Amino acid sequence: MTPEKKKQRRLRNLALLSLLLLAVGGTFAFQAFNQRAINDRLNEVDINVGGRVHDYYNRDTENKDVFVENYGERPIMARIRLSEFLETRQRNEANFTPLVAGTSRDDVENWTTWIPSAGNINDRANNNPSNAFDQYASLIFGWERSGQEAPWYMPTFNHDNLDQRTAAAGHARDWIEGNGATDGVTDGATHPGDGIDAYWSANENFDNSGPIWPGEEVTNQTAQNLQQDRAPMTMNQWSTLPNEDKIGNFWVVDHNTGWAYWANRLDSEQASSYLLDAAEMTAAIEDKVFNGFHYYGIHVESGLVHPDQHGEFLNDGEQHHAELADLLRGIQNGVMYDDGPNPLPNEDSAPAAFDFSTMRPGRIFTMAGEQYRYLENMGSGNHMIIRNDAIANVSWNDQNVRLDEWYDDLEPAVQAMVRPVTDNFVTGEVQQGELTWTGGALFIPTNLDDFPEVAADVTQVDTSGSPRAFALSLADVARLSGSGRAFPNHVQRMSGNTLSWWLRTSSTSTTAWRVTGSVNLGQLRSGHNKWNATNSIRPALIINQAP
Secondary structure, X not given: OOHHHHHHOOOOOOOOOOOOEEXXXXXXXXXXXXXXXXXXXXXXXXXXXXXXXXXXXXXXOOEEEEEEEEOOOOOEEEEEEEEEEXXXXXXXXXXXXXOOOOOOOOOHHHOEEOOEEOOEEEEEOOOOHHHHHOOOEEEEEOOOOOOOOOOEEOOOXXXXXXXXXXXXXXXXXEOOOOOOOOOOOOOOOOOOOOOOOOOOOOOOEEXXXXXXXXXXXXXXXXXXXXXXXXXXXXHHHHHOOOHHHOOOOOEEEOOOOOOEEEOOOEOOOOEOOOOEEEEEEOOHHHHHHOOEEEEEEEEEEEEEEOXXXXXXXXXXXXXXXXXXXXXXXXXXXXXXXXXXXXXXXXXXXXXXXXXXXXXXXXXXXXXXXXXXXXXXXXXXOEEEEEEOOOEOOOOOOOHHHHHHHHHHOOOHHHHOOEOEEOOOOOOOEOOHHHOOEEOOOOOEEOOHHHOHHHHHOOOOOOXXXXXXXXXXXXHHHHHOEOOOOOEOOHHHHOOOOOOOXXXXXXXXXXXXXXXXXXXXXXXXXXXXXXXOOOOEEOOEEEEEOOO
């Protein structure tokens, strides 16, 4: 194959997962999964581009986690589609009867595509054969636990793009490893773990020497799935979102075809949040079967492509939703709206390439090797911006030193744009319990004026000070939060890498304010010890561009 053809080759996964529930004499027990996967590769010179579908399943708990990992060096786009099969047999019957006529267990290609209703992902469409499964099988979509951070997973050891196997753990089995069986018994796991919910946690390791599982003989450490920005939704629901919310870390289902699209580029070493979190049989199956048997299976088909090849998702001969092309273009660009001549959010560009006067609050952009979030137009050519990702493991006491170090490493062309701020901020003190709140839990304080020093600490240009990076104050974050502003909701207030980050405002002599990360999702909280280095910082700048 020529290098040019290799560049154009699609990165694709096909994954098959089947779930068997056997009922004998009123006793129910999940038996197994089957999974089939085909992973081709897209080569760019010798850059590694690759992704793998993970399937963690446990027959005893009915937990089923389906997500996509990008183990390569370039971003990918991902989609997943489910289909279902159910058949039953009474003890006095010789043969199984499929729920949907014309389908069969052994021919997974004719299983019934899961199609949700246009307005509710949790309800199968009434005018579609998929609706027949509604009363017997309940699919739990997305991942959300009150007060909990995003789940952890074990990254794949298998970085061979030509290897067609998936990461199937617990009672899951890979289609190839399991020899394509649909008997619900054949083993075919390809990944460590027993498939229960929250099996993996932070800072765990697995040594694959042997190898025990397909892939490299190395020790991997657990990594964290991306926190979902919002629950999976249909295209109709997606179309009603404001433009600034249409691209993010969540799944969008085209209810015309059943394809679910990850609504963001999946960058290197990232793993999506869960599309599917559980597959549970309802009590109605007992009435259907009485004293007999039934088999239920889920077939998962997936596609992974380089963002430049997203047209492959459109040109597959299916009747997609009318707005799918807009969604895919937004994923490729990293933004839904056009704000003038500015480069795309993920396109690293020189400062001269930007027109900051046309940017909307909250817009992400990449300048001279750093990615930022645009905060506000301050007038007179001045604009406030903040680093999108937080810098980890910095105590409040050390944040000014670390801010100066970060600033010193900026490109000279960026430093030349930076305006001075005061050398000594007077922050005042206030505690979380002394404030009242609006917009949801600890989102925007409403009585900050009762604490004049805290309310007055608003960052402005100060020509008596120095051009430098700074931490935002509690008053800054409060005024930048809300509809149409840089932080329109809790999730958008988190750092790009979902770490909690310090503000410069104190709550007591020994504690300070922070914006929470994947735990508590972007809330404003006080009381964190200033010496604690488990928090992070987000350097902010005021830059000037002559109008």
